Amino acid sequence: MTDSPLILAVPSKGRLQENAAAFFARAGLVFSQSRGARDYRGTLKGVPDVEVAFLSASEIVNQLATGAAHLGITGEDLIREQIADADQAVEILTPLGFGNANVVVAVPQAWIDVRNMADLDEVAADLRARHGRKMRVATKYVNLTRRFFAEKGIADYRIVESLGATEGAPGAGSAELIVDITTTGATLAANALKILDDGVMLRSEANLVASARAPWSERARAAATAVLTRIAAEEEARESREIRASLDPAKGQALTALARDFGAVQPFGNALGREVVLHCPASAMFDIVAALQGIGAQDITVRTFDYLFRPTNALTERLLKRIG
Numbered sequence: 001m002t003d004s005p006l007i008l009a010v011p012s013k014g015r016l017q018e019n020a021a022a023f024f025a026r027a028g029l030v031f032s033q034s035r036g037a038r039d040y041r042g043t044l045k046g047v048p049d050v051e052v053a054f055l056s057a058s059e060i061v062n063q064l065a066t067g068a069a070h071l072g073i074t075g076e077d078l079i080r081e082q083i084a085d086a087d088q089a090v091e092i093l094t095p096l097g098f099g100n101a102n103v104v105v106a107v108p109q110a111w112i113d114v115r116n117m118a119d120l121d122e123v124a125a126d127l128r129a130r131h132g133r134k135m136r137v138a139t140k141y142v143n144l145t146r147r148f149f150a151e152k153g154i155a156d157y158r159i160v161e162s163l164g165a166t167e168g169a170p171g172a173g174s175a176e177l178i179v180d181i182t183t184t185g186a187t188l189a190a191n192a193l194k195i196l197d198d199g200v201m202l203r204s205e206a207n208l209v210a211s212a213r214a215p216w217s218e219r220a221r222a223a224a225t226a227v228l229t230r231i232a233a234e235e236e237a238r239e240s241r242e243i244r245a246s247l248d249p250a251k252g253q254a255l256t257a258l259a260r261d262f263g264a265v266q267p268f269g270n271a272l273g274r275e276v277v278l279h280c281p282a283s284a285m286f287d288i289v290a291a292l293q294g295i296g297a298q299d300i301t302v303r304t305f306d307y308l309f310r311p312t313n314a315l316t317e318r319l320l321k322r323i324g
């Protein structure tokens with residue numbers, strides 16, 4: 001425990017695998033799987049004290065919840081479904097912009113009069129009256145479903161646990177409706193299902209997640225800081241631009257005001273003679289260029305970075321604040 005390494009859990013299959021690998025690669029974090037591609041453990045090139053565990057998105061949630069892994073990438077849908085006390089057990093460090101999918105309640109398109117969750121009350125009553133049984137909901141999101149249906153005041157139903165091909169359940173007659181994840185809607189459409197108007201239970205995406213229960217040794221902390229520093233520097237770089245220009249030094253005050261107005265910084269100060277260097281949010285770049293032209297700047301160039309290392313970063317701060 002005192003000097004356990006950092007365990008980093010990475011999706012090894014399914015929808016998140018490719019994007020997760022690309023995400024780490026962008027941050028300059030390259031896996032080495034010493035014993036060939038079927039090895040489920042690896043290391044990070046050039047970052048000591050990290051053990052990489054290649055697991056399914058769902059197993060990553062289990063390991064974060066128990067503390068068997070320190071950091072991992074997985075879907076929020078699985079976190080909310082599989083961990084009852086998610087906010088105690090884990091800290092979501094940042095959403096990653098991939099693996100987007102909604103967990104939804106869907107019913108047969110043929111149910112023309114059923115549009116929202118409240119309408120399910122009538123469906124349930126009808127099934128009971130006519131067939132003497134409960135309305136059945138097929139899903140693998142048992143906990144999310146119970147919570148959401150309770151919030152919507154739907155109580156008269158039964159969950160049929162599904163382990164795959166959930167969308168086929170109504171057609172096969174094993175359930176009346178389903179709760180499942182959807183991205184393009186193609187699978188729902190292929191099974192003649194529609195999402196209820198208020199039936200989006202959760203908008204999920206992949207997240208970088210830390211375990212609050214893992215053994216955060218000094219070694220693990222240092223390794224996590226090294227990993228998060230690279231991830232944050234890549235993100236900071238992607239969201240930033242460097243602007244250089246030639247400007248009359250007498251315009252120093254106007255330049256300082258301009259930088260302040262647009263949230264730009266002058267990393268080398270105001271003392272470069274005619275040379276101006278600004279770091280700015282990518283979104284403000286064209287406005288800043290126009291403003292610079294407005295005060296007489298010339299030969300304005302804009303560059304992107306591969307990495308931008310700040311003295312500290314939000315990811316590391318968030319982690320350290322949480323694990324104390």
Ligand SMILES: Nc1ncnc2c1ncn2[C@@H]1O[C@H](COP(=O)(O)OP(=O)(O)OP(=O)(O)O)[C@@H](O)[C@H]1O
Pocket residue numbers: 013014015016056057058074075076077078099100101181182183184204205206
């Ligand atoms: N259609 C989808 N598009 C984008 N992301 C998805 C999609 N379906 C699932 N995901 C995300 O990826 C996670 C993993 O789902 P995926 O189906 O890839 O897992 P898996 O490794 O195949 O495991 P299983 O065998 O249980 O399905 C989901 O929980 C969700 O966060």
Ligand SMILES: O=P(O)(O)OC[C@H]1O[C@H](OP(=O)(O)OP(=O)(O)O)[C@H](O)[C@@H]1O
Pocket residue numbers: 015164165166167180181182183184185186187188
């Ligand atoms: O809205 P769509 O873009 O059609 O995507 C939705 C489908 O994708 C997922 O299944 P997946 O392909 O991962 O197969 P699985 O059920 O075997 O996990 C999910 O369980 C849906 O079935």
Ligand SMILES: [Mg+2]
Pocket residue numbers: 014015
């Ligand atoms: Mg799947």
